[in-house]
Amino acid sequence: MIHHLDSLRQGFEVDADVVIIGSGAGGAVAATNFAAAGLRTVLLEAGPQISAKDMTRDGPAFMARHYWEGGLRLLRGTGAWPTMSGRILGGSTVINSAIMFPLPDWVREDWAAADGLDALRGPELDAAYKRVFARTHTAPTPESVFGRRNVLTREILDHAGLKGAPLPRAVKGCEGTGDCLTGCAVGAKQSVDRSYLPGAVQDGAEVYTCAVVHKILMDGTRAVGVEGHIVDPDGHAKLARFTVRAPRVIVSAGTLHTPVILKRSGVTAGGRVGGTFLAHISSFAMGVMNHTVDPWIGATQGYGAFSDRVRGLKFESLWAPSALIGGQWGGVGPDMYEMLPDFKRALMIPIVYRAKVTGKVGIRLDGMPDAQLWVPNEEMWVVLSELKRVVDSMLDLGAEYVYTGVRGVPPKIRTKEQAMSLLSHDIQARDVTMTANHTFGSCRMSGRADRGVVDVNGKVYGTEGLWLMDASVFPSPSAVNPQATIMALADMNSRRIADLDLLATA
Ligand SMILES: Cc1cc2nc3c(=O)[nH]c(=O)nc-3n(C[C@H](O)[C@H](O)[C@H](O)COP(=O)(O)OP(=O)(O)OC[C@H]3O[C@@H](n4cnc5c(N)ncnc54)[C@H](O)[C@@H]3O)c2cc1C
Ligand code: SF4
Structure with a gap:
């Protein structure tokens, strides 16, 4: 059964065999298996359940309601870069582009060898990927929903010498509306609220929405339950308390929230909880072509290519609600107004890269993650x-100008000579406009207790009854879109x- 705010205003206390914190890529898959095995399963989600009518094309309004911190969460460190995640039943899978890749063999081998995670070489992980891909109907994006944008992306990447392919996505009957970042009102995207949770509920899982876990209840080194607050759907007001007692606690609150919950509960793994943090870095080229593109038509991310020169670097097509794209591209007010006629062209x-980065996650004074x-x-x-290859190709194929958001290069690159400025070593990393939506590694998995937070099975070292099943456990970046691997590891x-x-x- 799914419990909504109306029935939770007085709070609750329940016993279970297993309690899971977070209903995203990791948590929903785990809950489904526990319920299928006949365990009394409680799944706790901070956000509300939403439906097609909530999946408005008003991007800023949707984000304000259904993304953590209204979609305005920033990383600190080298730059002030946005990092987004969903605060809804189904977690970030509800608001992502549904791209599904298994871990490349070379990354899997790296995890197995460098981190002593030999078991990841085995057939169990292959079987888990197969189950995940089958259940989510993962298949290459059909050309029928490409729209002009994905077709043109293919032409531009081809011209740059980049051999690409339609992106594999977890969808069933995608209509190419380009609305993935605000859900999928069509009902096509196989986010875990559609592909997994109905099965879990059918098998008896009790799902509580608007339920924010504050901390894990520990009896010495043993996890024995969790406690938290029922909140209003916007997450601002604490309305009542809840407690779940269970001998198995699974934390699947995502890369940023999982270390916060562990630290608050006194589980630090010698400072390694939140002591690391990783993300794919990114950049983008926004070409304004000499003809109409209508970029809002077509699968949100339907076509992509891997770099033939840089391992772990990927090019993808993308569209997001115009108001969000515009905020980054054209600014606000009069600047944005001036850009409006260019939108349809x-x-x-974007480019996503498995760079060597470092980071950490702490807790802000307001209780939110500080990454x-x-x-x-x-x-x-x-x-x-690599971005310059795309910019050059766009110019060759008729772009009037290309915007990259990189400080120190012309805001409207009109010639290949101007594009040379992208190669200047005067550019600092902080000068690049990027978004970090693939985050990992705040509670690393390792074969060695003195190097990681969890073992290869996701069990937290030095504790009993406590496991992590989300992106926080990745020992290093996945080099591809992470959700399939999060789901496969949680499944296994x-x-x-x-x-x-x-x-x-x-
Ligand atoms: C805009 C966008 C597009 C993306 N596109 C893709 C893509 O196409 N393919 C891909 O592979 N990846 C994509 N990603 C990344 C992918 O969605 C995430 O890596 C993945 O969903 C992470 O899974 P998770 O289980 O770690 O966390 P999440 O899916 O984020 O789930 C965590 C859940 O825990 C809940 N939670 C957090 N704290 C608490 C608490 N204290 N109490 C109760 N509940 C809590 C959250 O509300 C959330 O529902 C995208 C991400 C974004 C933001
Ligand atoms: S492109 Fe549109 S129809 Fe297709 S999965 Fe995304 S939101 Fe749904």
Whole structure:
């Protein structure tokens, strides 16, 4: 059953066999397995459940309501960069582009070898990926929903010498509305609230929305439950208290919130909880073409390519609500007004890169995560040299100008000579406009207790009854979009706890 605010205003106290904090990519998959195994399963989610009618095209309003910190959360460190995540039933899978890639073999080998996670080489993880891809209907984006934007992205990447392919996505009947970042009113996206949670509820899971966990209840080193507050759907007012007592506690609150909950509960793993933090770095080229593109038509992210020169660097098509794109591209007020006629000719190609970065996650005075990320200039120069390939290609194929948001280069690059400025080593990493939506590694998985927070099964070292199942456990960046790996790891590790067949095909 899914419990909503109306029935929770007095708070609650329940006992369960397993309690899961967070209903996103990791938590929903885990809850589904525990319920299927017949365990009394409680899933707690900070945000409300939303439906098609809430999935408005008013991007800023949607973000204000359904993203953590209204979508305005910033990383500190090298730059003040946005990092976004969903505060709704289904977590960030509800507001993401549904791209699904397994971990590349070279990253998987790196995790296994460098971090002593040999078990990740085994068939259990392959079987988990298969189950996840099947359940989410993952398949390459069909050309019928490309729209002009994805077609043009393919032409531009081809011209740059980048061999790409339609992106594999977790969708069923995508209509190419380009609305993925504000949900999917069509009902096509197979976010976990659609692909997993109905099954969990059918198998008896009790799902509590608007339920923010404050801390894990510890009896010495043993986790015995959690406590928190019921909040209003906007997350501002605390309305009542709740307690769940359970001998198994799974934390799936995401890279930024999981270390906050652990630290508040006195679980620090010798300072390693939140002592690390990683993210893919990014940049983008916004070409204004000499013809209409209508970028809002077509699958949000339907086409992409891996770099043939830089391992771990990826090019993707993208569109987001115009008001959000405009805020970054054209500014606000009169500046934005002047840009408006260019929108229908715009084409955006972001780059995402598995750079060597460092970071950490602490707790702000208001209780929210305080994430800091440090990006070496050299790593950002790698991104900018690859970005120049896209900019040149856009100009060759008829872009009137290209905007990159990089301080120190012309705001409207009109010639390849001007594009050379992207290669200047005067550019600092902090000069680059980027968004970090692929975050990981705040509670790293390692084969060694003195190097990580959790072991290969997601169990927190030095504790009993406590596991982590979300992106916080990645030992290093995935190099590809992370959700499939978060789901596969959660699937494998929750099945192990629930004693379900690890090699099952469905
Ligand atoms: C705009 C955007 C687009 C993206 N596109 C893609 C993509 O196409 N493909 C891809 O692979 N990845 C994509 N990602 C990244 C991907 O969505 C995340 O990596 C993934 O969802 C993380 O899974 P998770 O389980 O770690 O956390 P989440 O999915 O974020 O789930 C965490 C859940 O925990 C809840 N929670 C947090 N704190 C508490 C608390 N104290 N009490 C109760 N509940 C709590 C949150 O509200 C949330 O529901 C995108 C991300 C964004 C923001
Ligand atoms: S592009 Fe539109 S229809 Fe397709 S999954 Fe995204 S929001 Fe849904």
